Amino acid sequence: MRVAWLISILLLVAGCSSSTDGEAERITPIPPNSSRPSSSTTTPSTKAPTKPPDPGAPVAEVTAWIEAGKTVDAAQYHVAMREGVTTDLGEDVAFVTPSGKTNCMTDSKYSGGALACLVELTDPPPRPAAAYGEWKGGWVDFDGTTVDVGSVHGDPGRFTAGTGPQLPYGQAIGFGDYQCRVDPVGLYCANRAHNTAVRFSDAGIEPFGCLQRVTAPPDIGEKFSC
Structure with a gap:
């Protein structure tokens, strides 16, 4: 009896040991959670506008596109030839577009540094009946709050000095409250003091911001105003 009892005890101990060993073999270490998302986030980069603004674009978009141009040294544009x-x-600046169709100049002596451009418009506004003197349909004045297209000038005025250096395509120039950039589709100029902008091209004058078409005075062809 005692022998049988001992055999039973030994068998029981062996069974427990085998069961424990098998369980130990099935236990494997838990690997680190490599799929856990990183705590760092990537902020999308803000890209500069790559194409000129379309008519009716927000003035902020126009200004951003102008400022994305390569800025030239304005000191090179204080002469006219x-x-x-x-x-x-x-203190005044003058420049001409590569096409030669838009010639711009400021006049601090008579207009407080406002920008004027002579544009070879394909369809300039006709001379009003009340306008007396030499009519220049492509003379555009842009002072920030108004744009006058077509006016009377007995002489070339500020443009007596000729034209300034060429402003290359894709480049921008800053002077006073203005920043301008030229592109094959036209010259874009923004007035930062009044948050307005204008596109000058032979196809016509396109205002941005608060500038809206209004009834022009008797001696002006077209007028835009805030």
């Missing part, structure tokens, strides 16, 4: 004669413009 005519028939081989160079005129120092002092």
Whole structure:
């Protein structure tokens, strides 16, 4: 009896040991959770506008596109040339687009530094009946709050000095409250003081921001105002 009892005890101990060993073999360490998302986040980069703004675009979009251009040194544009004669413009600036269709200049002496451009418009506004003097349908004045297209000028005025250096495509120039950038589709100029902008091209004058078409005075062809 005692022998049988001992055999039973040994068999029971062996069974428990085998069961424990098998359980130990099935236990494997838990690997680190490698699929846990990283705590770092990637912020999308803000890309500069790549194409000129369309008519009716928000003025912020126009300004951003202008500012994305490569800025030139405005000191190079304080002169104008005519028939081989160079005129120092002092504080004023002058430049012409590569197409030669838009010639711009400021005049701090008579207009407080407002921008004026002579544009070879395909369809300039006709001369009003009440306008007396030499009519220039492509003369555009942009002071920030108004745009006048077509006006009377007995002489070239500020443009007597000729034209400024060429402003290359894709480049921008800043002066006073203005920032301008030229593109094959036209010249874009923004007035930062009044948050307005204008596109000058032979196809026409396109205002942005608060500038809206209004009834023009008797001696002005077209007028936009805030």
